[in-house]
């Protein structure tokens with residue numbers, strides 16, 4: 001009987017210890033890298049990769065987008081990580097958790113998703129900068145959108161950047 005009680009006590013202790021750990025992992029995942037693979041939309045040839053990395057001064061954004069025509073292309077994080085629509089509209093509007101106006105990446109008040117423009121040369125755009133507005137935890141599962149036109153960084157609600165020609169979903173990446 002004493003052995004049985006000890007066994008039960010052990011099971012209860014193990015159970016009590018294991019449960020909060022599982023919840024902790026689900027509620028506060030620890031990661032500092034995220035990635036989005038960009039796929040073509042609206043019949044474009046746009047493909048690419050966007051990396052996000054937590055640093056001490058903000059989130060380092062590194063992107064390479066290929067298959068572009070023209071030079072400047074609006075580049076944003078949109079509300080939904082849903083690229084199912086052929087025209088990319090399923091990704092919703094700009095990700096804007098703080099209900100700000102649309103602006104450029106340097107602005108004090110802006111949509112969190114306002115990454116400005118990428119600039120293409122011979123079809124390829126490279127971007128690398130540290131963004132001090134993005135919160136890595138909040139952008140997981142949301143969409144990255146490349147536009148056909150330039151974001152003027154002031155027109156509301158989204159910079160008049162034209163059709164969506166690339167879309168990707170931001171996911172957690174192994175550190």
Ligand SMILES: [Cu+2]
Pocket residue numbers: 074075076077078094145146147158161
């Ligand atoms: Cu956009």
Ligand SMILES: [Zn+2]
Pocket residue numbers: 076094101102103111113114157158159
């Ligand atoms: Zn915006």
